[in-house]
Structures are given as C-alpha cells and as structure tokens.
Amino acid sequence: xxxxxxxxxxxxxxxxxxxxxxxxxxxxxxxxxxxxxxxxxxxxxxxxxxxxxxxxxxxxxxxxxxxxxxxxxxxxxxxxxxxxxxxxxxxxxxxxxxxxxxxxxxxxxxxxxxxxxxxxxxxxxxxxxxxxxxxxxxxxxxxxxxxxxxxxxxxxxxxxxxxxxxxxxxxxxxxxxxxxxxxxxxxxxxxxxxxxxxxxxxxxxxxxxxxxxxxxxxxxxxxxxxxxxxxxxxxxxxxxxxxxxx
Amino acid sequence: xxxxxxxxxxxxxxxxxxxxxxxxxxxxxxxxxxxxxxxxxxxxxxxxxxxxxxxxxxxxxxxxxxxxxxxxxxxxxxxxxxxxxxxxxxxxxxxxxxxxxxxxxxxxxxxxxxxxxxxxxxxxxxxxxxxxxxxxxxxxxxxxxxxxxxxxxxxxxxxxxxxxxxxxxxxxxxxxxxxxxxxxxxxxxxxxxxxxxxxxxxxxxxxxxxxxxxxxxxxxx
Numbered sequence: 001x002x003x004x005x006x007x008x009x010x011x012x013x014x015x016x017x018x019x020x021x022x023x024x025x026x027x028x029x030x031x032x033x034x035x036x037x038x039x040x041x042x043x044x045x046x047x048x049x050x051x052x053x054x055x056x057x058x059x060x061x062x063x064x065x066x067x068x069x070x071x072x073x074x075x076x077x078x079x080x081x082x083x084x085x086x087x088x089x090x091x092x093x094x095x096x097x098x099x100x101x102x103x104x105x106x107x108x109x110x111x112x113x114x115x116x117x118x119x120x121x122x123x124x125x126x127x128x129x130x131x132x133x134x135x136x137x138x139x140x141x142x143x144x145x146x147x148x149x150x151x152x153x154x155x156x157x158x159x160x161x162x163x164x165x166x167x168x169x170x171x172x173x174x175x176x177x178x179x180x181x182x183x184x185x186x187x188x189x190x191x192x193x194x195x196x197x198x199x200x201x202x203x204x205x206x207x208x209x210x211x212x213x214x215x216x217x218x219x220x221x222x223x224x225x226x227x228x229x230x231x232x233x234x235x236x237x238x239x240x241x242x243x244x245x246x
Numbered sequence: 247x248x249x250x251x252x253x254x255x256x257x258x259x260x261x262x263x264x265x266x267x268x269x270x271x272x273x274x275x276x277x278x279x280x281x282x283x284x285x286x287x288x289x290x291x292x293x294x295x296x297x298x299x300x301x302x303x304x305x306x307x308x309x310x311x312x313x314x315x316x317x318x319x320x321x322x323x324x325x326x327x328x329x330x331x332x333x334x335x336x337x338x339x340x341x342x343x344x345x346x347x348x349x350x351x352x353x354x355x356x357x358x359x360x361x362x363x364x365x366x367x368x369x370x371x372x373x374x375x376x377x378x379x380x381x382x383x384x385x386x387x388x389x390x391x392x393x394x395x396x397x398x399x400x401x402x403x404x405x406x407x408x409x410x411x412x413x414x415x416x417x418x419x420x421x422x423x424x425x426x427x428x429x430x431x432x433x434x435x436x437x438x439x440x441x442x443x444x445x446x447x448x449x450x451x452x453x454x455x456x457x458x459x460x461x462x463x464x465x466x467x
Contacts, residue, residue: 016337054426078432090427092420103420106431111413151431 003066005030005159005190006051011060013050019058020046022214028159033191035201035222038211044194045087047211048161051192052084053077064159079107081158087167087194089144091151093137097128100136100147104154114154121150124180142173149177159190166197178204198222251382259391262398263460266453269402270446276422277442278334279342283350284325287357288318288447292454294360297371307374311397314451322447325352326440334439371458394456401452405445418442 006028014020020043028034036044049055051062053074062069069077074084091100101121105114122129125146131139136147149165165181166174178200185191185204195201201208202222210218210231218231225231267285274282292314299310329348333341373390381387409415420428421435429435 052430054429073434073436074426074429075432075434075436078430084430086427086430090424090430092423092427094423095416095419099416099419102416103428103431103433106413106417106433 002030004028004063005032005065006192007061007063008051009061011047011050011062012058013046013055013060014058015046015055020214021050024060024211024214024216026209026216028190028192030158030190031188032207033185033193033205035205035208036192036194036211037196037201037208037225042212043214044211045163048084048086048163048192048194052082052161054084081156082161083152083155083157083159084161085149085152085163085165087163089148091136091144091147094135096132097134097136097139097147098132101128101151101154104151107155110155117154121153124153125150125176141168142170145169145173145177149180153180153184157184157189159192160184161192163194164196165193166195166200174200198226202226248383248385252385255381255385255387255391259395259460262395263453263456266398266401266449269405270449273418274443274446277418278326278330278345278439280330280345280349280443281342282325282443282446283346284322284329284352284356285447285450287353288322288450289454289457290360291321291356292318292451293371293458294364294369294454295451296374296455296458297369300372300374301369307393310374311452311455314455315448318451318454319444319448321356321451323440323444325349325447326443328352330443331436331439334436371455373459374455390456390459394460397452397456401449405449414438414441 004027006026008024008026011021011024012019024043024047026034026047036047038044046055050057051064053069053072053076057070060070064077064082065080067080069080092103095103098118101118102114105111105117110117122132127143128146128150131143136144139147145165145168149162152160152162162181165177169177174197181191181193182204191204193201193204206221208220208222208225209216210225218225218228220228267289270288271282271285274280274285295314295317296310299305299313300307305313329352330345333339333344333348373388375389375393378386378388379392407415409419417428417431417433417438420431421433421438425435
C-alpha cells in the first residue's frame, strides 16, 4: 500500500483546556474522497481546523504526504497543497469579489497564473463575474458560498478540506456546487468533506466516517452506513435538527 | 482674508504631516490591533536623522529623507519583534492593553537613548529646500512646506497603490479583515506583521523630517 496522503493517529485537540477531539484515527489515500458525518458539536469542524493548522494538536500525529506536520502553521501547510474551505464563508468582506479570488492565489506559483485561474472560476460561477467589482459583503448567501469555494480553487490542491459546502444554499445552488466538487474529486485531488446531505454523499464518496464524541466511531461505504439502523437514525435525526457548527 | 489664507495653508501643511503618522497608526491598529505608542518616538527619531544627515553629514535632502525612512523602518521592525511579536496569539492576556504598555516602553527607551546620546539641547533642523514664495498679500509659503506636502502626498499615493495593487498590499488588507482566513490562503503573518510596523514607522520617520523643521528644532519630547 502506498504512503497515505493524510494519516492521523491518536489525535487529541481542542480549544484551551477543553478537548474536542479525543483520539482520532483517520487515513486517506491519495485521490480518495472521504466524507465526515456526525452530530453537531462533536468535532467535525475542529478536525478540519486541526488538519489545516489553525488549532495545535495536544496529542497524536498528523502526517501529510508522508511528513509529520503537527504544529505547522496554516501558511506553511498551504504551500504543500493543502486547501481548507472553511465553514460559513470566511471571506474578506471589504475586499472586492475579484480581490477575494486573488487572495486564493497568494502563493507565488499561483500568483503568476492568477488571471487564468480567475477566469476558470468565473466560468464555473458566472454570477461572480458580474459581481467582480463589488465588495464581498454585498453578496447574497449563495454568492458568498460560491466565492468561498471559488477562492479555494485559485491554486493547485493536493488535499481539499471542505466544511459543509451546502449549508444555507438553495437546492439549485447546492447542485451546482456539488457539480464542481464532483469535478475536483474526479481529478487527482484528494477531498475530505464535511456534509450532512446524504444525497450528495452517496454520489461522491466511496467512504464515509462517522465522528461522534471526538472519535471516529464507524467507517464504511455510504450504503453500508445507510443500512445500519443506528447510524441512519442518528443521521436522519441530525438532518432534522441541523443548524450550525460541527 | 489674509488670516484665512494663512490658516488654510498652515492647516494643509500640518495636516499632510499628521496624515502620514495617522496612516501608519491606523495601519498598525487595523492589522495588529496594537495601539502603537512608539510612533511618536519614530517622529522624533526621524527629526534627529534629518538633523544628523543635513547638519552633521551634509547629505543632500533627498538622501536625508531616504535615511530617515530606512532607519525608522528598521526600528519599527525591531520594535515589533521585541514588543509585540512575543505576545501574538498568547492566551490569557488583554492583547491591546499589554501591547499598549510594551510599545510605550519602547517609546521611553528610544527617548532616553536619544536624550543620553544627544543631550537635552535642541537642534536646528535646516530646511530641505530653501526659499519661499508669496501666495497672498504677505502670506509667504516656504518651498520647504511645498516640498513636504508633495513628499507626504506622494508617499500616501504610493502607499495607496501598494495596498491596492500589490500582492503584499492585498495580503495586508486581507489580514486586517480576517487573519485566520488570510493564513489559510498562505499569508505568512509572522513576516507580514514586522513589515507592516516597519512601513508605518517609516512613514512616521519621514513625517519627522518635516516636523523637525517646522518646529525648527529636533528635541526629545
């Protein structure tokens, strides 16, 4: 078996004194698409934030592309091709739409090709082109989400972390956003996705992991998990009560 | 009418000098959330550099400006590394209050070092350019003032272009709005912070060149 792109063992992390992740083990091979599900507040977002370096792990190891990356800063990790599209939109509200996109191409290699990359994003999300000279804060919720994802596409990704891309989007837009994610996942980019919308998970992922109480409690194909009554039940319950944070 | 013209011209000149300092202060506050008390001392250091360059070293005026810019840039970077950087991201402290105190300490140190080296006597900072022009019935405008307004405005313009067009400028503005998102984009904030404080201090230093002459003296205050 080749070296996995991402290998997490015994990971503990959290905010200040409160551990949220309590011993995460997760391995993702290059090119794989893995979806994380689980109740809100049990650590999905925290896991993504820890992988991308925003939160320092308290215990355990994170290997990215065969290298131990514990405690590396997000700015170092992005250099290695890790892209994190955070929950909500996390845009720069007073920068123009176009400037927000250009920030996605901040690494020098991407900056050289920024116009070409920007045009590709405008092709994916034509709505953004017509808003190019507006501050990001004037966009609608759906447009913000498109911009946030578009900004994540402004450079080559080796590992793409996406946190609930469908949250707060109209169904039509969810389809187009997933169209884009599907396209990325079909390429050689590895994707780790937090999602609650099962329809899209089934189409995208071969593997789904359930995160509960800070641990990965189950892993399987979407169909396996769907046929497991406890997972299906807690999962469906989750959809009904889905509001915010993971 | 003479009074009004005199007041307006003085205001424009003073305003262009204060403006440079204010831009630096707000840049530092916007990006680092630091109320930088060392900026006033940077103005003072700029005055002394202008005095040293013009009187002691007999440099040409442009070189004096460049020297003030460079020296206060370096001082600003050092100030950031010593008094702010160790506190960035540290939990359990009131960052704004603590850095207010530490940068105030830097100001005290700068003032006392200059006081020790140059003594309490005031120094005359000569004009970068001499001569004057009468603008209106007895209201004269020294070329020095016009030059300083021109220097201030072109620095502001240059800085504006830097912030709006360049990759670093874009990053500075992005960090001011959301530092974590900017880090996810790959912005090395650990390097950007000292650079920002250096640039802001350099603006204060250049302002000090003209300020020193405006008061006709460089003095530790």
